[in-house]
Ligand code: SF4
């Protein structure tokens with residue numbers, strides 16, 4: 001975890017991929033970006049990136065188009081909640097496991 005000292009008494013941390021281990025194994029739903037709706041993908045310019053800003057694990061790139069690192073995405077759904085274009089769908093990943101459990 002990144003920490004930085006500011007003056008004598010204050011410090012803070014920044015999230016980053018892998019800080020919580022391979023958190024992709026926690027996931028039961030996967031965020032999928034619809035590039036037809038994603039603003040930077042549609043406009044072909046750097047804009048929006050609210051998903052990048054709000055992802056608590058820092059696993060979305062700030063590039064065109066944004067890319068999610070599924071090794072570390074834990075499926076929290078914050079990116080989908082914050083996307084102003086409704087471009088991120090949370091897709092169930094438990095279908096196969098449910099079938100096997102029958
Ligand atoms: S928040 Fe939505 S529209 Fe904005 S860059 Fe991310 S996926 Fe694209």
Ligand code: SF4
Pocket residue numbers: 031054055056057058059060068072073074075076077078079080
């Ligand atoms: S669901 Fe979205 S906000 Fe949550 S960890 Fe995955 S990419 Fe980040």
